[in-house]
Amino acid sequence: MDVTICSYCRLTNDKVVVNGMEIPIQKTEGPWLNDIYRSLKISYPKFFKMDNLSKAGFLASELLLKDEIIDKENPKKDISIVLMNRSASLDDDRMYQETIEDKNNYYPSPAVFVYTLPNIVNGEIAIRNKIMGETSFYISEAFSAEKIYNVAMDAFSDESISQVVCGWTDYELNKCDVLLLWIRKENQNGIPFNINNIYHLHI
Amino acid sequence: MIYQLSDNIISSLGFTSEENYAAVKEGVSGLKYYETAFDLPEGLMASCINDEALEDAFFSIKTKSKVLYTRFEKAAIVSAYRALEKTNINPAGDNVLFILSTTKGNVELLDRNKSKQYESERVYLWRSAQLISSFFGNPTEAVVVSNACISGAAAQITAMRLLKHSAYDFAVVIGADMLSKFVISGFQSFKSLSTEICKPFDKNRCGLNLGEAAATLIYGKSENENLIPEKSVMLLAGAIANDANHISGPSRTGAGLCIAIEKTIQHTNIQDIAFINAHGTATPYNDDMESMAITDTGLQALAVNSLKGFFGHTLGAAGVVETIISGKALSDNTILQCKGLEIQETVCPLNVLMKNESSNKTHFLKLLSGFGGCNAALLLRKK
Numbered sequence: 001m002d003v004t005i006c007s008y009c010r011l012t013n014d015k016v017v018v019n020g021m022e023i024p025i026q027k028t029e030g031p032w033l034n035d036i037y038r039s040l041k042i043s044y045p046k047f048f049k050m051d052n053l054s055k056a057g058f059l060a061s062e063l064l065l066k067d068e069i070i071d072k073e074n075p076k077k078d079i080s081i082v083l084m085n086r087s088a089s090l091d092d093d094r095m096y097q098e099t100i101e102d103k104n105n106y107y108p109s110p111a112v113f114v115y116t117l118p119n120i121v122n123g124e125i126a127i128r129n130k131i132m133g134e135t136s137f138y139i140s141e142a143f144s145a146e147k148i149y150n151v152a153m154d155a156f157s158d159e160s161i162s163q164v165v166c167g168w169t170d171y172e173l174n175k176c177d178v179l180l181l182w183i184r185k186e187n188q189n190g191i192p193f194n195i196n197n198i199y200h201l202h203i
Numbered sequence: 204m205i206y207q208l209s210d211n212i213i214s215s216l217g218f219t220s221e222e223n224y225a226a227v228k229e230g231v232s233g234l235k236y237y238e239t240a241f242d243l244p245e246g247l248m249a250s251c252i253n254d255e256a257l258e259d260a261f262f263s264i265k266t267k268s269k270v271l272y273t274r275f276e277k278a279a280i281v282s283a284y285r286a287l288e289k290t291n292i293n294p295a296g297d298n299v300l301f302i303l304s305t306t307k308g309n310v311e312l313l314d315r316n317k318s319k320q321y322e323s324e325r326v327y328l329w330r331s332a333q334l335i336s337s338f339f340g341n342p343t344e345a346v347v348v349s350n351a352c353i354s355g356a357a358a359q360i361t362a363m364r365l366l367k368h369s370a371y372d373f374a375v376v377i378g379a380d381m382l383s384k385f386v387i388s389g390f391q392s393f394k395s396l397s398t399e400i401c402k403p404f405d406k407n408r409c410g411l412n413l414g415e416a417a418a419t420l421i422y423g424k425s426e427n428e429n430l431i432p433e434k435s436v437m438l439l440a441g442a443i444a445n446d447a448n449h450i451s452g453p454s455r456t457g458a459g460l461c462i463a464i465e466k467t468i469q470h471t472n473i474q475d476i477a478f479i480n481a482h483g484t485a486t487p488y489n490d491d492m493e494s495m496a497i498t499d500t501g502l503q504a505l506a507v508n509s510l511k512g513f514f515g516h517t518l519g520a521a522g523v524v525e526t527i528i529s530g531k532a533l534s535d536n537t538i539l540q541c542k543g544l545e546i547q548e549t550v551c552p553l554n555v556l557m558k559n560e561s562s563n564k565t566h567f568l569k570l571l572s573g574f575g576g577c578n579a580a581l582l583l584r585k586k
Contacts, residue, residue, distance in 0.1 A: 075458070081445070086329065088327070097314065101315070106388075108388040108389060108391065108392040110393045110451075114393075114451045116307075116310075116385075116389065117351045118349050119349065119351050119573075119574075120351075120450050122445070123445065123575030123577070124450060126445040126446075127447050127448065127449070127450070127576065129447075131445060131447055132444055132445050132446070132447050132458065132459060132462060133444065134443040134445070135443065135445040136357055136443060137348070137349050138349070139328045139332075140329060140344075140347070141330075141333070151361075154361075157364055157367075158442060
């Protein structure tokens, strides 16, 4: 089966690159992910409630799907979201732990707890774009183009799926490492979806 | 299609699948009220694995490993060991793949008072998976699925796909989650826990109970037919679909679950389905949502149950535990009661069973839904 990368987005601590082009970001003293959000000129107030992992995945998905999926309203049953990372939701887990560790300062917050699952980022992207295909999250010790390739291709074993948003979404200890790909089966315009190309797009 | 070759459940109801099934069939619940537990300000109704029994079971396994394992890892290892022990499969073979389904793994090690003996990497799910598969000398990197409460179903779907097109002959699917101050306090902050035994699909249902379990299902390809036990159950189909509605609340329409069910049963005669083992967490919204999805897919006449009144919600283990128990019931020509249910009431009326019934039908449908808007359905059949 021929699968093509329609677009890709690489998001790290100092750069945002979409389809090979660096996106200029107006930097402030504030958090980098918030700077990206403002530079994109999107209006989605829920963004500020998200944890860092969801913010990073959400921003990459906005850049990835910006031109192609203009319609954010109609349900899309033919798209799946399959993601992978190293640290699961540990960045948010550590924040939540702070709220319960001290018996004299015990204030568990549902708003923080809800992000203590890695697949919430799939949910955020699904909600924003009304994507109703499969959403799955896998954990791997290190970035692996081969594993990303395998789980994304497996998502097409559901025959009603024609497109997959896939890749690596990791955020831990202030280190952001995201490579998101939008792939489509039977589409000739674009980079072939294969292990070698995934590997090179992550460098 | 892949076949179940062996299984095990470690829970408050026992350390073998057979003990667990016998208790459930007798109507015994593993849920217990803990006045003070996990250093929490509130009491808790939960199903907890007995510490001493777990230690004994772990020490009875002869191993050369010098690793200091956590409670979570010990439970997963004991479960996989006991499932493997019933087979001739060599877990050290390169034709065997381990798949771990968990939501929080060793998360309790984030607590500074509990982490001292362990290296900092131990909170990573891949690290636990490495230690579990290497305990058995398995040479292949384990797959880790972490998909909230549908993880146990997602792991079985992953096994089905991998066995279909890869060189692996066997998948050892382990679902495990332990309780901790972290997990319980979070659910308490959501106000989603009941301090009584939960009441799935009941008029007065008021929340879920949490539970601990480690469970293992060993799947094999259909080609290895001579290895398939007499009472084996096979996984025919499975699907996952998102609600695209809310990250922590079930869809108000059941749209995502409908899609997952439709994809799963599309080639099946509904008359062959003995029962639906629902997620049935006993939160007001979840059970209503499931009643809508079951009705919208035309399955409202089928018998429905939930096993949460026996085990509580065992999170990443739930999909594995409940698939095993439902499979045992199917092979035993039994449909299990929905423990905890007194007065049935959901948005759409369902046929939820209040006592065990017999049925010689061949299939059952397993449903799960979770945070992040994900829903899963599995279809299984008697051999």
